[in-house]
Amino acid sequence: MNEERIQKILYYAALIIALLFVLAPVLFMISMSLSERADFLGNRYIFTLKHFREILTTESLHFMRYCLNSIVISFVSAIICTAAAGSGAYAFTRFHFRGRIWLLIAILTLSMFPQISIVGYLFRLIADAGLINTYTGLILPYTAWIFPLSLWILISYFSQIPRDLDKAAYIDGCSPLQAIIHVILPVAAPGMFSTLLLAFISAFNEFMFALMMTTDYTARTVPVGISLFQGLHGEIPWGAIMAASTVTTAPVVILTLMFQRYIIQGLTRGAIKG
């Protein structure tokens, strides 16, 4: 065996190990969701779809409601976040105002506080505002929480758009607003889109705020909903939990696979000169 061949074998072996390590929990989740018995006891693996049928049809589990809540809350948060971060990034890259750098650093610093450190006060704030267990009560904290990341991604994206494009638009007769609508926004669209996706995924997967700010199915999101699934006699319905997890993982995975080019581009933009 020559050296090249050994290298190749080692390369693929490493790939397979890494892949197994990452995918094992997912495979376990899927196989459990399709198994008659969660503990795999008994003589053989009995394939069944009953857990899926259960979560999709059982009213008392409210799974469909959780999905709706999650999608609406995540989508609205992502839209607000991207719009705010987009205008912020435009201002940061196009105008040189005083304290620009310090403001940026302050925003980044705020995003570094662990969620747990603010959740207590946040609960009181949201409760006093009468927003516990409402969509707004989650959309507000989500927007604030995801905003710094979105802003940083979009700043790196906007700073890659040459200033000469703005200038050309002004020369061609645009007002500042027209320059943004006709030139800057269309050019920034891929970056805005990847930011939107990342913001959506972050909000969709969020757990702690959702756990604290909701009390029942009216606003509860999928991750919290699943974790609070309970069986008829207080036992943990592993099959249903895994089936629900599989269902909710699917859209995130599909979105990421479909748009991975944009997402990677959005994250690494600015690191290398395009």
Next chain:
Amino acid sequence: MNRLVIKNLSKKFKTLHREVTALKKINLTVESGEFFVLLGPSGCGKSTLLNIIAGLEHASQGEIIFGDTLLSSVEKGKFVPPGTRNVAMVFQNYALYPHMSVSENIEFPLKIRKIEKTERKRMVDEAARMLSIDNMLDAKPGELSGGQRQRVAIARAVVRKPDIFLLDEPLSNLDAQLRASTRNSLKSLQKRLGVTTIYVTHDQVEAMTLGDRVALLKNGTVEQVGSPNELYQNPKNTFVGGFIGSPPMNIIETTIYEKDGKVTFRLNETEYVLPEKLLQKISKGEKYKLGIRPEHICIFKEPVKDSFPSKVSGIERLGRETVVFAGCNLSTITLFSPEDTVLPDEKVYLRFDMSRLYVFRE
């Protein structure tokens, strides 16, 4: 006539630590239909001046007047935004809108000005034909080569018949051959359209070949304005002499002194009498430098009349001629040798054409 007048224009930038003066009291007049070149090394303020004329930047002081219209005046608080100045600009990196096709790019300024659709199409087709890009109207800028993008950018600028045509180093991103041919077509296009043009470049060859008149800038001030020939023949100072011409004019350190009632100077221990026509340019007690262009120096292997000895320090063969570097006083001067028999470290004799000698006050 629609001449462009720039009066007492200054521009100061504030950075974090200090205030930088980019332009100091610039006064210029560009005649109607003239091809005017702003030439200077990088950082001399030529692009800033162009941006201020375009209205993309505000001046700190001074006025810009076009024809009878006051375009901007800091003192009178007047500022016409770039979109209504009817100026067109071509950028160094072309600044084409990447999400629009070639025809949409050219059409954009017309669309913003709400020109009617069939008229728009006619104007786009005309501009595209003029720059022979009518076969790529549906392509996106990303699919085009550098030269093609350049032509699209020029088409976008000429399509709406601007009053002033501004070009910011439009040829710098092209390779050498394309640059020469684009230079030619740009010149003839400008003559055909007859539009007042201001062209920014750091390349003196572009300035010499394109400009009806050239303004040479340095550190935010205008050093000299004139036709390319004037700048070449009568440079006002060592900077102008050293910037115009390729290779540039040789500037030689020397002491001018009186000996036996004659004004003399030395070139490598050989004494020369200063030509009579230069006498009026010097006065006692001042320090001077001499200037002579490489093409006005002859090189010999044996001593001839009026020559002085020197040593070759290096050569560059260009094919048609050879550039020779030789020592003179404390500096190295460049000159041309028609034959390529000169060798480094060889002893040679140089003769200046004294009628082409310049003196500059230090």
